[in-house]
Structures are given as C-alpha cells and as structure tokens.
Amino acid sequence: MRIFTIAQNTFRESIRDKVLYVLLFFAAVTIFGSKALGWISIGQDIKIVKDIALSATSIFGILIAIFVGTSLIYKEIDKRTLYTILAQPMQRYEFILGKYLGLVALLAVVTVTMTVVSSVYILLLGGTLHLTFFLAILLIYAKLMLITAFAVLMSSLTSPILGAIIVFSVAVFGHATEVFRDLPPQFDGTSAKALLEAAYYVIPNLSNFDLTREAANGIDVSGAYVVWVLVYGLMYTMTLLILAALAFQEKDV
Amino acid sequence: MTRRIIAAVCAFAVFLGAVAAQRQVNAVRAAEQGEEILFLPNQKLLNHFTGGMNNVVADLLWLRCIQYIATESKGERNFTWLNQMLNTVVQLDPYFGDAYRYGGMFLAALKADDDAGIALLEQGVIANPRNHQLPYELAMIFLLNRKDEPGSKERATHYLSMAAAIDGCPEFVRELATQLQGQYNLADVELAMWNRMVDSDDKLLREVAQRKLIEIDIRAHTEQLNQAVLAFNQRAGRFPESIQELAGAGIMPIPMNDPLGGTFFLGEDGVMRNTTLLDEEKKNRLKVLNNLLKSYKNKEDGWPPNLDALVAKGLIAQLPDHPYPDQTWRYDAATGSVE
Numbered sequence: 342m343r344i345f346t347i348a349q350n351t352f353r354e355s356i357r358d359k360v361l362y363v364l365l366f367f368a369a370v371t372i373f374g375s376k377a378l379g380w381i382s383i384g385q386d387i388k389i390v391k392d393i394a395l396s397a398t399s400i401f402g403i404l405i406a407i408f409v410g411t412s413l414i415y416k417e418i419d420k421r422t423l424y425t426i427l428a429q430p431m432q433r434y435e436f437i438l439g440k441y442l443g444l445v446a447l448l449a450v451v452t453v454t455m456t457v458v459s460s461v462y463i464l465l466l467g468g469t470l471h472l473t474f475f476l477a478i479l480l481i482y483a484k485l486m487l488i489t490a491f492a493v494l495m496s497s498l499t500s501p502i503l504g505a506i507i508v509f510s511v512a513v514f515g516h517a518t519e520v521f522r523d524l525p526p527q528f529d530g531t532s533a534k535a536l537l538e539a540a541y542y543v544i545p546n547l548s549n550f551d552l553t554r555e556a557a558n559g560i561d562v563s564g565a566y567v568v569w570v571l572v573y574g575l576m577y578t579m580t581l582l583i584l585a586a587l588a589f590q591e592k593d594v
Numbered sequence: 595m596t597r598r599i600i601a602a603v604c605a606f607a608v609f610l611g612a613v614a615a616q617r618q619v620n621a622v623r624a625a626e627q628g629e630e631i632l633f634l635p636n637q638k639l640l641n642h643f644t645g646g647m648n649n650v651v652a653d654l655l656w657l658r659c660i661q662y663i664a665t666e667s668k669g670e671r672n673f674t675w676l677n678q679m680l681n682t683v684v685q686l687d688p689y690f691g692d693a694y695r696y697g698g699m700f701l702a703a704l705k706a707d708d709d710a711g712i713a714l715l716e717q718g719v720i721a722n723p724r725n726h727q728l729p730y731e732l733a734m735i736f737l738l739n740r741k742d743e744p745g746s747k748e749r750a751t752h753y754l755s756m757a758a759a760i761d762g763c764p765e766f767v768r769e770l771a772t773q774l775q776g777q778y779n780l781a782d783v784e785l786a787m788w789n790r791m792v793d794s795d796d797k798l799l800r801e802v803a804q805r806k807l808i809e810i811d812i813r814a815h816t817e818q819l820n821q822a823v824l825a826f827n828q829r830a831g832r833f834p835e836s837i838q839e840l841a842g843a844g845i846m847p848i849p850m851n852d853p854l855g856g857t858f859f860l861g862e863d864g865v866m867r868n869t870t871l872l873d874e875e876k877k878n879r880l881k882v883l884n885n886l887l888k889s890y891k892n893k894e895d896g897w898p899p900n901l902d903a904l905v906a907k908g909l910i911a912q913l914p915d916h917p918y919p920d921q922t923w924r925y926d927a928a929t930g931s932v933e
Contacts, residue, residue, distance in 0.1 A: 382657055383696055383796045392649040399646060517642035548642075553649045558689035 343431050344439040351413070351443025356450075360408050365451065368401040372459055376466065387468035391557040394459035395477055399553075401455070402448055402485040403512050409447070410492025411504035413440050414589070434586035441493050441582060448485050452478065471559040476567055477552035483574035484550035488512055490581035491545070497588040515547030545577055641686060652686035656693055659683060663700055664798055671877060673705040680714055684721075691725045694718025696799075698728075702735045703806070706878035707885075711735055719756075726760035729753040730767055737774075738784050750774065785810055808853050812868050815850045819858060819866035822846045833864030861919050875917040883923065883932050886910055897930035 355361065375393035379386025417423035426436060456478050460470055491511060495504030521541040528534040549570045555562050644651045659679045666673050680697035684690055694715055702711035712735055718728045736743075736750035754771035757763050766786075788810065791803035825845045826834050834840040837860050841849075849858065856870030886904045891897055893907070901923060904910055916922050925932045 378653065378657060381660060382653070383660060383692065383799060384794075385653070385656065385692060388690075388692075389653045392653050396647050396650045513645045516644070516646040520642050547646060551646050551648070553646075554687050554689050557649055558687070558691065560689050 343429075344435050344442065347426075347436060347439025348442035348446060351440050352446045355409050355444060355447045358409060361405060361447075361451070364401050364404055364408075365454075368397045368455060369458065371397045371401075372455070372462060387463060387466060388557050390459075390463055390466060390468065391474065392553060394455070394463070395474075395481065395553045395556060398452060398455045398459070398478065399481045399484065402452060402481065403488055403509075405451060406444070406448060406485055406489040406492050407505050407508045407512070410444055410489050411496050411508060412501040413444065413493060414496040415501045433590050437493060437497065437586045437589050438582065441490060441585075444489050444493070445486050448489060449482065452482050452485065469559075471556065473552060473560060473562055474556040476562060477556035480550040480552055480567065480570055480574075483571055484547055487545055487547075487574050487578045487581070490578045490585065494581050494585040494588060497585050497592060511544065512547065515545045516551070517548070518544050518546045519548060546573075549573060640682065644686070648686045652683050652690060652693075655679060655683045655686070656690070659693075659697075660798060663704065667704065667798075667802070671704070672881070673700075673707075676705055677701060677707065677710045677714075684714070684717065688721040691718065691722050691727065694722070695725075695727045695731055698731050698735070700802075702739050703802070706739075706881050708735055708739045711739075724760060726757040726763040726767065729757040729760075730763075733757065734787060738787075747774065805854070809871065809874065811850070812852060812854070812856070812871055815847070816858065816866055816868050816871065818847045823860070823864055823866055827864070834860065836860060837866075863919060865919075867919075872917045879914040879917065880932065882910075882914060887930050887932065891930060897927055899927050901925050901932070 372390070372394045375390045376386060378393075379389045382389055414423070417426070427433070456475075460474075463470060488508065488511075492504065492508045495508055498504070499507070518541050521537040521544075524534055524537060528537070552562055554560070640651075641648060659676070662675065662679065663673070666676075676697075680693060680701070683693045683697070687693070694717065698711040698715035698718070700711075701707050701714060705711075712732060715728050715732045715735070718725070719732070722728060730753070733750040733753035736746040736753065740746040751771065751774045754767060754774060758768040758771045785807075788803045788806045791799050792807060794800055794803065819840075822840060822845050823833060826840055826843055829843070829845070834843070837846070837849075837858065840846045840860070852858070852868060852870055854870040856868050856873065858866055858868050860866055883901070883904075886909050887897065889909055890904060890907060898904060898907070901913055905913060913923075923932050
C-alpha cells in the first residue's frame with residue numbers, strides 16, 4: 342500500500358515535468374515528419390514511418406527514463422521532502438520500489454500514447470500493422486523498464502548529471518555487447534577474452550529487445566524468443582532494483 | 595528600437611553568411627560524393643554501433659543510395675560505390691526486400707555488374723524466402739543480361755518457378771514460368787518488364803524505365819534498318835554505300851529521331867548501328883575492363899603491360915571488343931586507364 346502511494350505520487354509529479362512534454366513533442370514531430378523521407382524512397386514510405394516510429398518510441402522513452410529517473414532521489418533530497426517521507430514507518434526499499442513503479446507507469450502511458458499515435462498514422466497512410474509491430478513495442482517497453490531500473494540505481498549512487506551520462510552510455514553500448522562475444526580467433530586463450538566475455542554478461546544486452554527490423558518488414562518472430570527476452574529483462578531489472586535498494590539503504594541522507 | 599533593427603539586420607546578415615558557407619560546403623562535398631561510404635566502419639561493426647537504430651540508419655543509407663543513383667544516372671554513370679552502399683543497407687536491415695530487389699536491378703541494369711546484382715539478390719532470397727519479387731528479379735538478370743551464357747535460361751526458369759511457388763506471386767510470373775518452358779521470346783519479356791515499371795509512382799524508376807524503353811525502340815528501329823539493308827542487298831547484289839543511297843532506293847523505313855541524341859550510321863561492313871546504343875555498350879564494356887584491371891593490380895601489384903595480359907592471367911576468357919567496328923581500346927599501361 343505504501344509502495345503504491347509513493348508510486349502514485351511519483352507518477353503525478355513526473356507527469357507534470359515539462360521535460361516530458363518537450364520530449365513527447367519532438368517524438369511526435371519525428372514520427373509525423375518521417376513521411377517526408379518516404380517521398381524519395383521508392384515506395385518505402387510506410388516502412389520508413391514504421392522504422393522511425395519504433396525508434397522514436399525507443400529513443401524518447403530512454404531519454405525520459407534517463408532525465409526523469411536519474412533525478413528521482415536527488416529531487417527529494419534537494420527539496421528536503423525525503424526526510425519527511427523517511428520519517429514515516431516505511432522501509433527504504435519500499436521508497437525505491439514505489440519511485441520505480443511510478444516512473445514505469447509514466448513510461449507505460451508514454452509508450453501507449455506513442456503506439457496509438459503511430460498506429461493511427463500508419464493506418465491513415467494506407468499501411469498495415471502486423472502482430473510483430475506490437476511485440477516490438479512490448480519489448481521496447483521491457484527495455485525501458487530495465488533502463489529505468491538502472492537510472493534509479495544511478496539516482497541512488499550519484500548526481501543526476503553523472504548518472505544521466507552513465508545510463509546513456511550503457512543504453513548505447515548495451516546495443517553493441519555482442520562484439521564482446523563474437524571475438525576474432527586471435528583472442529582465443531587470452532585473459533582479455535575471459536574479461537570481455539564477462540563484460541558481455543554484465544552489460545545489459547539491449548539488442549535482445551530490438552524487433553524493429555522484423556516489425557517494419559512484417560516478419561514473424563517466435564513466441565519463445567519474445568518470452569525469453571521478457572524473462573531476461575525481468576531478471577535483469579530485478580537485479581538492478583535490488584542493487585538500487587541496497588545502495589539507498591546504505592546512503593547517508 | 596534602433597538597436598533592435600540593427601540586431602535584426604545583423605542576424606539576417608550572419609544568416610546569409612551561413613547560407614553562403616553551406617553552399618561552399620555543398621560544392622566541396624559534391625566532388626567527393628559517394629565516397630563517404632569509405633568512412634563508414636566495417637559493415638558488421640556498423641550493425642553494433644547504431645545504438646539500436648539499425649533500421650533508421652539503413653533507411654537513411656537507402657535514401658542516400660537513391661540520391662547517388664539519380665546523380666550518377668545524370669552524370670558519369672559509373673556507380674562506383676553502389677554495390678558497397680547496397681550491401682551496407684542490407685547488412686543493417688537484412689529483411690529490407692526492396693533494397694535487394696531494386697538494388698539488384700540497378701546493379702545489373704545501370705552498373706552492368708551482373709555478378710554483384712546476382713550476389714545481392716541471392717543473399718536477399720536467403721534472408722527473405724517468402725518474397726517472390728527477389729527470385730523474379732534474379733530470373734530477369736539471367737534472361738536479359740546473361741541471355742547468351744550457357745545454362746542461363748535454365749537458371750532463369752529455376753528462379754521463376756521458385757517465385758511462382760510463393761504465395762502472392764502475380765499471375766504474369768506464373769505465366770512467364772510456363773512460357774519459358776516453351777518458346778523463349780526475350781524481347782517481349784524485356785518490354786513487358788520496363789512497361790510495368792514505367793507506371794511506377796516513383797520518379798527515379800519511371801526515368802530509368804523510360805530510358806530503357808527508348809533504347810528498346812532504338813534497337814527495334816536499328817533492326818528494321820538492317821532489314822532494309824538486306825533487302826537492298828538482295829535487290830542490288832551489293833550493300834548500300836550510304837544511308838542516302840538506301841533512302842533513295844525507297845526501301846528504308848521512315849527515319850526515327852533518336853530522343854537520346856544519338857545518330858544512325860551505316861558501317862563499312864554494311865551494318866546499320868546507332869551511337870546511343872554503342873555508347874551505352876562502350877560504357878558497360880569499359881566498366882568490365884576497369885574492374886578487371888583493378889583485379890589485376892590487386893593481384894600483381896601493378897598495372898598489366900597490355901590488355902591481353904588480363905586473358906593471359908585467366909581473369910577473362912576473351913577481351914570484349916570495342917562496340918564501334920572501326921575502333922579499338924586505347925590502354926595506358928602507366929596509369930592503367932583504358933578508353
């Protein structure tokens with residue numbers, strides 16, 4: 342119940358954040374503007390609109406998670422509201438979890454809004470929507486949940502600016518982790534190989550959540566793949582939330 | 595108020611400066627157009643470093659590719675970077691069916707690089723087994739570009755049968771597959787292909803198709819003129835000495851004005867030819883020769899002493915003839931240039 346109350350407050354507070362509306366405005370401009378690129382693409386306008394709609398949902402979702410997520414705890418300390426909250430009969434992990442759930446609820450609203458807008462736009466342009474398009478959105482949301490958990494962890498550990506830089510870097514390099522696994526043969530038997538393979542598992546593999554190619558081209562994806570990616574996302578997110586709770590528990594406020 | 599006006603004028607002046615600078619940047623860039631592909635990282639690495647935006651990067655590269663084709667079509671028609679650009683696009687988005695389809699077609703029809711077109715389309719067939727357009731385009735290359743090669747019609751039939759077996763395949767492809775098993779009529783096949791494309795919504799495709807249809811008309815007219823030369827030969831027992839003599843005999847069809855700016859001429863061997871078709875063929879054969887020269891240089895670390903060295907090294911079975919019957923290739927061994 343206490344977690345739910347904090348989540349509710351976080352949601353209300355975040356939805357009033359002007360950054361959210363600026364980002365949503367740019368996302369809408371990007372999606373609607375993508376049609377212009379389609380004019381010179383030899384009949385690829387719908388594909389390009391789908392590609393850009395999915396990428397905009399992902400990138401602007403990540404930006405919202407970073408900008409709002411990394412300042413969650415800092416804002417409470419800055420406004421001195423944290424002391425009032427912690428004075429209540431409540432565990433610190435409940436506070437962290439409530440904050441997290443409030444933010445992912447906000448991201449759910451943003452993702453659903455962008456999906457509805459993109460879908461209507463694609464249908465109005467004469468395109469069709471395949472099930473894979475919605476599965477791609479589902480996995481984007483799972484990715485946003487993971488990144489939000491990482492942003493909350495950073496919010497418990499460091500300043501908003503440094504946290505935003507770290508989360509953004511992980512969000513970019515998280516799409517390239519397979520480089521660490523597919524190493525050329527000259528790495529065989531070296532300690533660098535073991536180190537890089539460890540990095541492959543430690544850095545979240547965000548390319549798992551990318552179904553944009555399949556969605557834009559109407560290609561079927563296996564249900565097992567989607568389920569396993571969701572399981573991976575859930576496990577990783579839980580790991581980050583536990584670490585965030587531990588970090589906040591130890592934090593001297 | 596005055597300050598505001600001065601500020602506004604200054605801002606406008608600076609803005610004009612920025613526009614002028616942008617025009618200079620464009621002028622400098624125009625000289626290096628297409629070569630930016632050289633600065634892209636390795637195609638496989640590029641896949642990893644787009645931050646999850648592979649498809650958007652593929653789309654942007656595809657648009658760049660179309661601009662490149664349009665620019666080259668109106669300019670040198672070399673298409674040097676086309677293959678690399680297309681391969682990068684499909685590496686980023688392996689399900690991008692139309693990049694394989696149009697890319698394969700452009701490589702074969704515009705760059706005269708059938709091998710690259712076939713390789714791209716075959717890669718597309720593997721990644722998109724439910725796309726009937728890719729085996730169809732492969733069949734077209736074997737039918738039209740490689741019609742004189744042994745086994746090409748069998749391979750074309752194989753790909754057409756493959757296309758015909760895929761759901762959603764248009765009826766004409768199925769009919770064509772059946773037709774191929776009977777009597778071949780490649781001129782009609784080619785005409786039908788470009789006629790379908792001339793109705794495309796896309797300007798670039800329409801322009802390519804329009805040019806190809808004009809070339810077909812010119813070829814047909816050249817053929818008619820050669821029929822007239824044969825008729826003259828049967829009547830007079832010799833070939834005419836000039837077009838005027840042929841026209842004077844009253845058996846030549848009404849001369850066509852070549853819309854592409856070429857002219858018809860009668861060769862010393864008594865064959866009517868058209869300069870537009872010969873120039874196009876010359877460009878295509880030069881591309882083949884230049885590719886062979888580059889291969890030779892890469893292998894031997896130097897340009898060959900003469901063009902026959904390409905045959906001697908087994909790079910090609912026979913050198914392509916110069917399309918103009920009274921001309922030969924001029925090769926400079928110092929620079930590796932041929933014209």
